[in-house]
Amino acid sequence: MIVDLHVHTKPLSPCSHIDPLEMVAEAKRRGLDGICLTEHHALWGRGELDELARQSGIAIFSGNEITTDQGDILVFRYPVHVPDIIPIAELRREVLAAGGFMIAAHPFRGFKVFGFGQLRMTPEQAAKRRLFQLVDAMEVCNGKLSEEENRMALEVSKILGLAGTGGSDAHQIDEIGKWVTVFEREIRNEQELTDEIRAGRYTIGAAPAAS
Amino acid sequence: MTVAFMRNKMVEVEPLPTGNLAVYWRLSDDLIDVDMTLTFQLPDLEIVDAAAHVRRSPHREGVKAGEVIRKMIGVRVGGGLRKIVRGLMGGDGGNIDLTEGVLECCNAVILNFTLPGIQEFEKYTYTTEEERLAPVRAMLQANPRLYRSCVAFAEDSPIVRGLDLKGGVS
Secondary structure, three states: OEEEEEEOOOOOOOOOOOOHHHHHHHHHHOOOOEEEEOOEOOOOOHHHHHHHHHHHOOEEEEEEEEEEOOEEEEEEOOOOOOOOOEOHHHHHHHHHHOOOEEEEOOOOOOOOOOOOOOOOOOHHHHOOOHHHHOOOEEEEEEOOOOHHHHHHHHHHHHHHOOEEEEEOOEOOHHHOOOOEEEEOOOOOOHHHHHHHHHHOOEEEEOOOOOO | OOOOOOEEEEEEEEEOOOOOEEEEEEEEEOOOEEEEEEEEEOOOOEEEEEEEEEEEOOOOOHHHHHHHHHHHOOOEOOOOHHHHHHHHOOHHHOOHHHHHHHHHHHHHHHHHHHHHHHHHHHHOOOOOHHHHHHHHHHHHHHOHHHOOOOHHHOOOOOOOOOOOOOOOOO
């Protein structure tokens, strides 16, 4: 089952240009079986999700992208609206209490924008970030990052033995499916989604090429 | 009536023997007198220590305003920095002077690394437009999320021409 774990739509994510109905049409055209809606500090209603899934014929899962002092976190199974930036330790406590699941989103975004040659951070150094002790998984393939940034995340995930996921982080329609997570089993809900990530029964890839 | 107002502001980056960077920032005018010191750990540029002393302030918290600066410990200079700093410092309702001070300290760290390269770049004379655009294209290729983020990086921009930033699966 091919799922894009990280997609933003308008108007809930004001930075996105993707209309939800256009999104599902494009996802189907690209051969995706499911989409995770991960709006910034905003949650879809269950009824709206079910209606979108019914109309489109693909699975629609609900997540949330929450900004913390340690960067952005994709949160699943935590249906609480978090309006503002929150310290990650506090978010971790609340999500664990609710039985939720946290993925560090694009953990190395922009880490080499400057310092050309001077700030050579090794994966071993990067693995010591406190962030990685407070999440269940980390995004190792994000469609908005460079190859180098994604490679660093992949290496760190291997060092830590932390599950790595793939998602497009799409904000424009043609970005959907740039990276996807391909699950071995059919997934029906967010509980099964996070169980499969925990169990490691998936691979990361790209959406089948759109015709 | 003549109104007199004087403001002094300074920021200084100092390499420490530990390999970290200390940034000292001070703002002093007729209403405000505050200084802060932030320590950044390399290579991750994480704020590992933060202190502020407020001697004079028009804000409600008065001289206790500096306590909020401890929230900056653990924040890294990187993507989403402005949003994170402003959010943790209380947003529009927070102490705007201290918030901007933190961001100016972070900016000083960035400049500490980027300025020498930029100065070298500006000394160079280019013979063709392609040659002039090459370093900018390399920067955009290394930071693909900037694609379509502003008019300079729009799809029909000369900078973007010839770059493969859409398909992108490697």
